Amino acid sequence: MRKHRLVSRTIATATVLTALFAAAGCAPGPSGTESASAPTSVSTDVANAGQVTLKLSDFWGGSEGEWIKSMITAFEKQYPNVTIERTQEDWGQLTSTLNLQLSDADGPDLATANNGWQSLGTLAKGNLVLNLDEYSKAYGWDSVIPSTIARQNEFTTDFKTIGSGSLFATPVARVSLIGIYYNVDKLTQLGIAPPTTLAEFEAAAQKAKDAGEIPIAYGSQDAPTAVLLGLQALYASADTINNFTYGDSSVTAAQAGLNEAAQTVKKWNDAGWFTPHHEGINYQDAVANFLDGKGVFRFEYTGSLGLTDKQQGTFKYIQLPQASGTGTVGVGAAPAAMVIASKCKHPDVAAAFLNFLMSKDAAQASADNGLIPLLHEDVTIADSMATLKTEAAGAAQISASNGFVPYFDWTSPTMLDTLNQQMQMLYAGKTTPDELVAAVDKDRTTFLEQSK
Amino acid sequence: MSHLIARATLPGGGASQARRRANHNPRRRNRRIGLAFVAVPLVFYAGVVLVPLAQSFQYSFYNWDGVSRATWVGLANYIEFFTDPVLQSTLGHVLVLILFFSLLPIVLGLLSTALITRRRLAGMAGYRFVYFLPQVLTSVVVALVFKRIYSPDGALNTLLRSVGLDALTRSWLGDFTWALPALGLIGTWGTFGFCMVLFISGVSSIPTELYEAARVDGAGPVREFFAVTLPGLRPQIAVALTLTITGALRTFDLVWVTTGGGPGTATLTPAVALYRAAFVNPQVGKAAAIGIVMALLCLVIALVIGRVSERD
Numbered sequence: 152m153r154k155h156r157l158v159s160r161t162i163a164t165a166t167v168l169t170a171l172f173a174a175a176g177c178a179p180g181p182s183g184t185e186s187a188s189a190p191t192s193v194s195t196d197v198a199n200a201g202q203v204t205l206k207l208s209d210f211w212g213g214s215e216g217e218w219i220k221s222m223i224t225a226f227e228k229q230y231p232n233v234t235i236e237r238t239q240e241d242w243g244q245l246t247s248t249l250n251l252q253l254s255d256a257d258g259p260d261l262a263t264a265n266n267g268w269q270s271l272g273t274l275a276k277g278n279l280v281l282n283l284d285e286y287s288k289a290y291g292w293d294s295v296i297p298s299t300i301a302r303q304n305e306f307t308t309d310f311k312t313i314g315s316g317s318l319f320a321t322p323v324a325r326v327s328l329i330g331i332y333y334n335v336d337k338l339t340q341l342g343i344a345p346p347t348t349l350a351e352f353e354a355a356a357q358k359a360k361d362a363g364e365i366p367i368a369y370g371s372q373d374a375p376t377a378v379l380l381g382l383q384a385l386y387a388s389a390d391t392i393n394n395f396t397y398g399d400s401s402v403t404a405a406q407a408g409l410n411e412a413a414q415t416v417k418k419w420n421d422a423g424w425f426t427p428h429h430e431g432i433n434y435q436d437a438v439a440n441f442l443d444g445k446g447v448f449r450f451e452y453t454g455s456l457g458l459t460d461k462q463q464g465t466f467k468y469i470q471l472p473q474a475s476g477t478g479t480v481g482v483g484a485a486p487a488a489m490v491i492a493s494k495c496k497h498p499d500v501a502a503a504f505l506n507f508l509m510s511k512d513a514a515q516a517s518a519d520n521g522l523i524p525l526l527h528e529d530v531t532i533a534d535s536m537a538t539l540k541t542e543a544a545g546a547a548q549i550s551a552s553n554g555f556v557p558y559f560d561w562t563s564p565t566m567l568d569t570l571n572q573q574m575q576m577l578y579a580g581k582t583t584p585d586e587l588v589a590a591v592d593k594d595r596t597t598f599l600e601q602s603k
Numbered sequence: 604m605s606h607l608i609a610r611a612t613l614p615g616g617g618a619s620q621a622r623r624r625a626n627h628n629p630r631r632r633n634r635r636i637g638l639a640f641v642a643v644p645l646v647f648y649a650g651v652v653l654v655p656l657a658q659s660f661q662y663s664f665y666n667w668d669g670v671s672r673a674t675w676v677g678l679a680n681y682i683e684f685f686t687d688p689v690l691q692s693t694l695g696h697v698l699v700l701i702l703f704f705s706l707l708p709i710v711l712g713l714l715s716t717a718l719i720t721r722r723r724l725a726g727m728a729g730y731r732f733v734y735f736l737p738q739v740l741t742s743v744v745v746a747l748v749f750k751r752i753y754s755p756d757g758a759l760n761t762l763l764r765s766v767g768l769d770a771l772t773r774s775w776l777g778d779f780t781w782a783l784p785a786l787g788l789i790g791t792w793g794t795f796g797f798c799m800v801l802f803i804s805g806v807s808s809i810p811t812e813l814y815e816a817a818r819v820d821g822a823g824p825v826r827e828f829f830a831v832t833l834p835g836l837r838p839q840i841a842v843a844l845t846l847t848i849t850g851a852l853r854t855f856d857l858v859w860v861t862t863g864g865g866p867g868t869a870t871l872t873p874a875v876a877l878y879r880a881a882f883v884n885p886q887v888g889k890a891a892a893i894g895i896v897m898a899l900l901c902l903v904i905a906l907v908i909g910r911v912s913e914r915d
Contacts (some may be wrong), residue, residue, distance in 0.1 A: 179662055179673045179887075247882045250670045273885045277670025310671075372777050373863055428755035430866055431774020436754070564884035575866035579779050601666065 190498050193285045197230045197503045204234045205501055208252065208259035210242040213457065215486065218325070218520045225516075226507050233500055235261075246270050253279040253492050260495040261504065263487035264320060266303050267561025268313060268598070271488045275319040276310040280490040283318045286502040295509055295526055296322060299389060299555035302397065304488050311602060313561070314397025321505045322485030324514035326525035326546050328453045329381040329482040331469040337364060337447045345467065349385055349474050352448075356424050359447045368446025369425040370437030375574040376567070378419075378450040380559050382412040384480045385473055392480070392556040398599055404591040411474075413577065413584035420578055430578055442466075453523055453542050454486070463521070464537030470545030480554035483546065485525065518543070525550075563598035566591070656898075663892040668885035680892035690893070693873045696783060700854055700872070703787025704794055705847035709840065711791070712798030716836075717828045719799075720806045731803070734796030742793075746860035749789045750776065753861075776862050779869045786870055789857060794850070798843045805839035806832060841912030848908075849901045873897050 194200075211219050216239060223235045238259070245252075246265045252258040253274060264271045264280070274280045287293060293301065300322050307316030331352070333345060338355075341362055346352040356366035369378065384392065387408030395407040404410070419425065426432060426446060438456060441449045458466060472479045489508060491501045507513065514524035515531070523542045524530045532540050549555055560567035573590050576582040582590070663680050667673035684690050715734075719727065737745060752758045753775035760772040775785040809831065817827045855874035858864060864871035864879075873893050881890035 179658075179665060179667050250885075254670075269884060273668050273670050276668070279670060372774075372865065428774045428777070430777030431753070431755045432777075433750075564886070568879065568884070571865065572867045575777075576779075579866060581779065581867065 190281065190285055193289050193502070194499045195289050195503060195506075197233065197500050200232065200497060200500050202232050202234075203497045203500045204236060205260045205495070205497065205504065206236050206238070206258075207261040208238045208240060208245060208249075209263040209487065210240055210245045211263070211486075212239065214520045214522060215325075215454070218516055218522060221516050221520070222508060222513060225512060226504055229507075230500075230503075233504075235504065250274060250277065250279060253490075253494075256494065258492060258494075260492050260497070261501050262490055262492065264490045266320070266484060266488045266557065267564075268602075269561070269564040271304065271320055271490070272306060272310070272313055274490065275306050279493055280319055281493055281495070281498055282308070283321065283491070283502065283505075286505075287318050290502070290506045292318070292321065292506075292509070297526075297550060297553055297555065299393065299553055300326075300483075300485065300525070302393060303484050303557050303561075312398055314393065320488030320490045321509060322525065323487065323489060323508040324510065324524055324526045325486055325517040325522050326453075326483050327486045328470065328523065328542070328545060328549070329377055329384070329450065330453065330542075330545050331381070331471065332441070332449050332451050332456065332466045333469065334441070334444060334447055335465055335467055337444065341447070345469055346471070347469075348476070349471055352469075352471060356419070356448065357422075360422070360424060365426050365446040366424040366448060367419065367426070368437055368441035368449040369429045370432030370434055370440075371425075371429045371575060371578060372431055372433045374434040374571070375578075376560070376570050377452060379409075379412050379416050379570065379574060380482050381450045382415050383408045383559065384482050384554075384556055385471055386411040387480070389480045389552070389554040389556050392559070395595075396557050396559060396562045398562070398595070400596075400599060404588045404595070409591060410584050410588045413587045416574070417577055417584060430575065453545075458521070458538055460521075460535070463535060463539065466538055468538060468541040468545055470548050472548075478552040478554060479548045480552065480556055481545065481549040482558060483549055483555045484557055562591075562595050565598070566594055569594040659891040659894050661891075662888050663895050665888045667887045669881075669887040670885070673888065676888065680889050681896070683889065684892055684896055689868050689871065690873075690876060692868060693871050693876055696870060696872055697852055697854070699783050700787055700790065700851040701848055703784070704790035704851035704854070705844060707787075707791045708794040708798045708847060709843050711795050712802050712843070713828075713833070713836070713840075715799050716802040716806055717824070717832060720803060720832075721824065731796075731800055735800050736796065737793040738797045740793075742856045743860055745789065745793060746857050750861050753785055777866050779866055782862055782866060782870050786857060786861060789861075790851070790854070794847050798847070801839050801843055802836055805836045809835035837912055841908050845905050845908050848904050852897055852901055852904075 207219075207223070209219060219237065223237060227233055227235060245263065246269075249262060249264060249270065250273060253262065254277075264274060271280075275282075283292075301318065302314045304318055304320040304322065305316050306313055306319055337359075338345060341355075341359055341364065343355045343358055344351075346355045359366040367378070369375075385408070387406065391402055392407045395402040395404060426437065426440060429437070432440070437449075438451070440446060441451075442456065442462075453468065456466065470479055470481050489505050491498055491505070495501050509526055511527045511530070514527040517524045518530045518532045518536070518539065521536060521539050523539065523546050525546060528547070530543075532543055534540075560570060569590055573582055573587040577584070577587055662673075664675060664677060665673035666676045666679070719730070754760075755772075755774045755777075757775075759775065763769065763772050773781060776782050778785075813831045813835070814827065817831050822830060853874050854872045855878065858870055858872050858875050859878070862870045864875045874897070877890045877893040877897070880886040880893065
């Protein structure tokens, strides 16, 4: 039968082709030894750089988008010889394709990357982004960026360690935190003062529950982790959590406060403090519920509630101090890691723009756009921005203790999946806090061994 | 057909002569011209299918983040797929999904075909349209609609409460036991109409004499179904099986939009695991290995179904 012969011949050809490919033996990815590209001579002179056009790809929409637009306008005004062409992409879209975009000759010169191994680490290792150490020296960035924030963008040049070594990205003069929001009206109705400690928070939640309110607006179907990570920062020192995240194998997840955090989360779940049926509520619905007044408190990433100018002041922010009572540790990071593509033809100008994004003007522009400023203290926040004032106070509180810890899921590329799954299992009674902690340790160990 | 070609060359005076004249054989020339015609599409096909297939095959033997230099790991990615408890469980989930995406719609499709085709019903076209409708809808839309229906305050729970079955209400997609069957039923709803329409068209090609003969022999509706309709629909059932089973194996959009594989890993499918490995976590080698295993499974299933349905 000819049809069959054709099929078998096609299969044979395909097999031969694949075999040839595999036998050719050339491993995917660039060949030869890796060396991170770093510019040898750097200049901070932008005005004399000639006509320069830079392409920027970022994932900022809403007020964040307004912020970056105002930054570009101001920079172009300062340096008329520079044009920055901005492309805005969806967060998931950009983070999943950035490696391809940066290897493309027509790709962006500047981009927002996600921190951690998953994105920035892979790009640095793949030699797709510049080592910024020389620019850091030239501009004196180490005196501007708090060390706990700088670590978030550092990798050793053998790419085995995150959190120390060379700078591969810069933060911007804005920060995103995890903390607690509360519904101002509800709290007033319940006659509760905004809690200032974890014990006060638990007492307030119990009181809200007794009054028939939902103490904590929550949804665990797709994004359950904010409450766990927010609590973790209350139970361990900034150094311990930082070291765990950055792969110091002498620190365990339990030492990094995860066990206590998981126990507390489970206790709250068992006490019925979360929105009923939260296992079937997705992130967006949980946020919408909270904004609709279905819930008194909510653990959330700052900037994620999407408050309008009118809503400013109807929800306020609390950054709880450590459970031990001294100092404040909080999950906080710049909303993106700004990178310069290795193939960028004008790295000096690109670096000047990164420097500009960390300037006091940039911090002031964040405050003006309702975003939490970082790196500069003397920023004025309009009185109408009542929510922002509480958020900025939280950031200042963490800054004062140099207590920024990175998002825990930067620990390994698979950590966010592991946490999501383990938390859902915790609520369903299919795992215990101890097992959750063990799973997290195992995830990290596997990753550290693989990357050796 | 090959024996026909062989015979056609015989009258010229045996095989040896035929070989000598091979270059002048008009059939061969035709074939070469034919090849010239398909060359362009063939190159295109190689570019978009064969080469990526070969690349995936190659990647599957490496530990690679998609950017930096890859390291050879041999069969480790394949071994992981069959030993990692989470990845293993995805195969179990697929079996459950095959039940809902393939077997259930086919059984329901056969049943409804048997009922519908026995008698001319008024408004048949209308029914067919309604049942076929899910097939026309974009899968993401279907997923979003069902996400609403299954949500804690969704239509399903509201319905249960209104008839006093409060005890049965739950977060359908957030429940470790019920999430997978709930997803499966969306698939059943989606493919049932397709199977039915396929079978109805198949029945119309069964000679009516067979039915008449069966009735003359005193067969009841059940006997008639098993003796005439079912054997007559064999090719259609084979098509439905192939499409729905491979569909179940590839299930991605439905899971990605509704549960993302959760709660825990209760609804994780190989396709979702593949997507995560390739595009969320930089584990291209692992993703390639999952892809190759899935492609092979699809191929084997298609071949087996083809063989079985062609057997007389």
